[in-house]
Amino acid sequence: MTWVITALCQDCLDISCVGVCPVNCIYRYTGTDPKFPNRLFIDPQECIDCGACEPECPWEAIFKDDAVPAIFANDIALDAAIVGAPREVPERPADQKAPTPDEVKANKKKWGYT
Ligand code: SF4
Ligand code: SF4
Structure with a gap:
């Protein structure tokens, strides 16, 4: 089993999740293939299926693979595409601000997930 980062992360990139992952398996894509959007990916x-990242994500973008909402089903394969791709483990900027509840709600609405 694995956990999956969905489109709810796209262009949000709070990066809180990276700091709690015990095996450093949450990556930013560093290549030039446009199929990889501006978000993070779980290898x-x-x-190791610990689940530590899920409650850390202020955008509520992370789901267990068997519980990914249907609207984000394609994100399972997109996360898997990070295997072998150019990548790095990003660092959270010290001045990164967490989103407000209204921003989280608006982001979900933007992606059709309500
Ligand atoms: S905490 Fe959530 S929104 Fe932020 S980078 Fe991780 S998955 Fe993306
Ligand atoms: S479930 Fe655990 S091991 Fe997997 S990405 Fe999240 S924090 Fe890392």
């Missing part, structure tokens, strides 16, 4: 081969 399903390295994820």
